[in-house]
Amino acid sequence: MLDDLDRSIIEVLATDGRISLKDLASRVGLSSPSVTERLRRLEDRGVIRAFTVDVDPAALGYGLQAIVRIKPLPGKLAAVQALIEQIPEFTECDKVTGDDCFVGRLYVHSIEQLDRILDRITDKAETSTAIVKATPVRRRLPPL
Numbered sequence: 001m002l003d004d005l006d007r008s009i010i011e012v013l014a015t016d017g018r019i020s021l022k023d024l025a026s027r028v029g030l031s032s033p034s035v036t037e038r039l040r041r042l043e044d045r046g047v048i049r050a051f052t053v054d055v056d057p058a059a060l061g062y063g064l065q066a067i068v069r070i071k072p073l074p075g076k077l078a079a080v081q082a083l084i085e086q087i088p089e090f091t092e093c094d095k096v097t098g099d100d101c102f103v104g105r106l107y108v109h110s111i112e113q114l115d116r117i118l119d120r121i122t123d124k125a126e127t128s129t130a131i132v133k134a135t136p137v138r139r140r141l142p143p144l
Contacts, residue, residue: 002047005030007144009038010048014141017051057091062107065132066114070102076124077101083124089117100128 002010008028012019019027025035042048057065072080084093084104093104108114118127 002144006038006042006047009035009042010141010144013048013051017053057107061109064108064110064114065135066106066108067130067132068102068104068106068118069100069128070104070121070125071100071127072102072125080121080125083121087117087120089113 005028009024012024012027021032021035021039025032028035030038039048070080070084080102081095084090084102087106089106089108090104091107093102095101096103106114106117108117114129118129121127
C-alpha cells in the first residue's frame, strides 16, 4: 500500500508537521511538485487524515490525566456515548469489547473537577478511573 518514499514522507511529517514542502522534498529526495502530488494522493486515500498541532495539556494548566473505563447501565449505551461526546475534557474515547464499552482519556485541573465529570456519568454507567502517572510511550505511528 505504501512505498518507501511514502513511508519517508509520513515519518518526516510525524516528527515535523510544519516542515516546508521544499525541505520535505529535500529530506526525501524528491522535487517539490512530486512531494505535493504524493501528499495529495496520501490524503485522497485517507492515509493522512489531517495536519495538526500537538498541544501539551499541562502547559494549559491541566495537571491531571485520567483513563476512565465506562460500562453503561442496561439501555444506556447511546446516552452514555452522547454524554461523553459532550464533555470537552474527554480528549479521546474508544468503544471497546469486553466488560467495559468505552475507554476514555481526559485531562482535568483537579481531582474535584474529575469528580464532577464522573458524577455526570455515574447515573448512567459504572466507571473505573486510573490517574496517569507518566506516559512512557506517547502516541506514535504504527509501523509503516
